[in-house]
Amino acid sequence: MSSIHVTLGDVAASVALVAVALAISLWERTHLEGDVLVAAVRAFVQLTAIGYVIKFIFDQDELIFVIALIAVMVVFGALTARRRARRVPHAFWPLLIALAIAAVTTLGLVVALGVFPATPRYLVPVGGMVIGNAMTAAAVALNRLGDEVADSAGRIEATLALGATSAEAVRPVARRSLQSGVIPLIDSTKTTGLIFFPGTMVGMLLAGAAPVDAVRLQLVLLYTLLGSVFTAALVAVLLARRNFFTPAHQLRESAIAPSG
Amino acid sequence: MLFALDDLRASRGGRVVLDRFTAEIAHGSTAVVGPSGAGKSTLLRLLNRLADPDAGTIRYRGRDLREYDVLALRRTVTLVPQLPCLLDGTVADNVAYGPRLAGGDADVERALSLSGLGDGFAGRRVGELSVGEQQRVMLARALALEPEVLLLDEPTSALDAATRTGIERTLLHLREELDVSYVLVTHDEAQAERLCGRIVRLP
Numbered sequence: 164m165s166s167i168h169v170t171l172g173d174v175a176a177s178v179a180l181v182a183v184a185l186a187i188s189l190w191e192r193t194h195l196e197g198d199v200l201v202a203a204v205r206a207f208v209q210l211t212a213i214g215y216v217i218k219f220i221f222d223q224d225e226l227i228f229v230i231a232l233i234a235v236m237v238v239f240g241a242l243t244a245r246r247r248a249r250r251v252p253h254a255f256w257p258l259l260i261a262l263a264i265a266a267v268t269t270l271g272l273v274v275a276l277g278v279f280p281a282t283p284r285y286l287v288p289v290g291g292m293v294i295g296n297a298m299t300a301a302a303v304a305l306n307r308l309g310d311e312v313a314d315s316a317g318r319i320e321a322t323l324a325l326g327a328t329s330a331e332a333v334r335p336v337a338r339r340s341l342q343s344g345v346i347p348l349i350d351s352t353k354t355t356g357l358i359f360f361p362g363t364m365v366g367m368l369l370a371g372a373a374p375v376d377a378v379r380l381q382l383v384l385l386y387t388l389l390g391s392v393f394t395a396a397l398v399a400v401l402l403a404r405r406n407f408f409t410p411a412h413q414l415r416e417s418a419i420a421p422s423g
Numbered sequence: 424m425l426f427a428l429d430d431l432r433a434s435r436g437g438r439v440v441l442d443r444f445t446a447e448i449a450h451g452s453t454a455v456v457g458p459s460g461a462g463k464s465t466l467l468r469l470l471n472r473l474a475d476p477d478a479g480t481i482r483y484r485g486r487d488l489r490e491y492d493v494l495a496l497r498r499t500v501t502l503v504p505q506l507p508c509l510l511d512g513t514v515a516d517n518v519a520y521g522p523r524l525a526g527g528d529a530d531v532e533r534a535l536s537l538s539g540l541g542d543g544f545a546g547r548r549v550g551e552l553s554v555g556e557q558q559r560v561m562l563a564r565a566l567a568l569e570p571e572v573l574l575l576d577e578p579t580s581a582l583d584a585a586t587r588t589g590i591e592r593t594l595l596h597l598r599e600e601l602d603v604s605y606v607l608v609t610h611d612e613a614q615a616e617r618l619c620g621r622i623v624r625l626p
Contacts, residue, residue: 317508320473324502325521325564326494335510411493413473416436 167370178203220283229283233270233290237262240294244302248403250309252418257402258301265297265395266290269387278383289387292363296348296388297395304344304396305403311336312407312418320414329408337400344396352385361385424485425450425572425604426470431479435465444479446623448606452598454615455608457625463608464505466625467574470606471500498525501570505577507557514552514560515545521568529567537600538563539593555586559593566597573597573605579614594618 181203188195220228241259248254270290279285312319315336322332355361363384367377407418426448433441440462455463468474469481472493481488483500491499498521509517515531522529531545538559549557558578565573575594579587595618597603609615615622 317504317506318510321502321504321508321561322510322520324471324473324497324504325524325568326498326501327521327524328494331524411472411475413475416474 174207217287220287224283226281226283226286229286229290232287233266233294236291236294237266240298244298244305247302248305248309250313250418251305251403252406252415254305254309254403254406257399257406258298258305260402261301261395261397261399262294262297264398265391266294268394269293269391272390273383273387289384292384293387293391297391300344300348300392300396301399302344303347304340304400307343308337308340308400308403311340312414316414323412323414327412329412329414330404332412332414333404333407337404341396341400344400345392348388348392352389355381355385424448425483426606427482427485428466428469429480429482431469431476431481433462433465433469433474433476435462435474439477440465441476441625444625448623449621450604451621452604452619453606453621453623454619455606455623455625456610456612456615459610461625463610463625464576467502467576467606467608470572470574471497471502473497473502498568499570500572500574501565501568502574503561503565503576503578506581507554507561509549509557509560509564512549513545514540514547514549514563517549517560518545518564518567521564525568531563531567534563534567535560537566537593537597539589539596553586555582555589558582558590562590562593566601566603570603573603575605575607577608577610579609591618 181199184199185196187193188199216232220232237259240262241255244258244262245254248258251257270286270293273279273289274281274286279289312333319332319336323329351359351361361381361384364377364381367380368374407415409415424447426446428444428446428448431441431444432439433444440460444462444466455466457463465474469476470483470488472488475489483491483496488496501521510520514535518531518534519529532542535541535544540556540559540563544556544560549560552560558581562573562578578594579590582590591614594605594607598605607615607619609618
């Protein structure tokens with residue numbers, strides 16, 4: 164595979180497109196200029212920093228650094244997702260455990276099946292992708308769970324009043340929350356190649372890889388993502404739903420208080 | 424004596440609604456009356472442990488409420504909430520839900536007929552029912568558990584006068600037909616007199 168070299172000048176040139184976004188935002192008074200600027204600057208700083216971190220880890224070629232990086236990503240992912248799940252009491256731990264399980268099982272599986280060798284060059288990018296997507300799915304699922312429990316409090320209590328356990332009472336709500344977490348990825352997986360080209364494939368084609376190789380690697384990653392996203396959303400919902408209830412199967416009053 | 428409530432304090436939404444409250448509730452039919460915010464619904468929720476008091480004790484048939492298995496207690500002392508909130512599906516699905524949780528079968532037809540719903544309701548989807556019919560299904564699914572006590576939280580507050588009269592007639596009929604006690608929360612003194620042998624007043 165030939166590799167391409169992108170200069171800082173090339174990056175600077177692509178900023179022209181950010182300027183287009185800013186111009187449109189100002190023109191249409193969407194008041195998103197600040198957000199666009201912050202997003203563009205953060206992307207530059209964070210990606211540059213992680214670029215050096217990855218370079219360091221590749222140079223060291225030690226698995227312990229990979230594990231440390233993945234652990235840090237899991238913690239930051241859980242902290243970020245927690246902000247989306249404000250209405251879920253103590254959402255951090257369910258999210259942390261969900262992301263950790265999703266990362267360990269999917270990475271463990273692809274290595275065990277011999278899809279990728281257990282080296283930093285494979286584990287770091289795949290781990291980052293898995294955790295990023297798992298975080299989004301878990302955050303969306305718990306965001307929905309918090310809203311749904313508050314909205315369905317009457318129905319949940321009516322079900323508890325018939326002698327249902329808290330798990331039984333919250334089951335319909337938990338199911339809908341899980342669906343909302345994973346449906347975006349299922350939809351984008353369905354349309355992949357038709358109305359959008361996923362990032363890995365684009366990256367490999369740009370880097371000069373053969374289209375068939377690019378497609379195969381993309382498929383491996385898509386399937387890995389499907390598994391990890393389902394795992395993360397399921398574990399997050401299963402663990403978080405308990406936080407709404409007392410051990411005596413009572414809906415906690417704090418859990419149904421309006422947010423904000 | 425069914426319930427002995429001793430020196431209860433309970434809060435709802437961060438506000439103390441019951442303070443140093445002591446009362447007894449006997450077999451038969453008891454109304455709990457009082458103005459809005461007096462803690463009527465809160466009191467009902469304490470009786471089947473949907474909530475616990477901040478202080479004080481509640482005894483049911485002489486035993487502290489917390490000594491009972493909470494799920495079994497709720498099948499014995501069953502709450503019918505103020506507003507109908509049924510599960511998606513048919514009337515029969517809803518009526519059979521509680522007994523099925525306990526691993527048993529439900530006599531759906533009997534529960535429906537006790538609640539004043541005739542044949543043909545079992546297969547109806549709950550979305551097609553009027554509010555009054557939904558309220559009767561709420562009653563039926565509580566009765567399907569064959570409880571010792573029904574806790575009725577303003578069961579007619581969402582209904583028009585004609586429907587209310589129908590539900591009241593059903594409740595009076597239940598009192599004669601079944602060996603079931605009920606505790607009825609209402610803000611309507613006249614309804615309390617019509618339906619209940621005893622009245623507990625909240626300040």
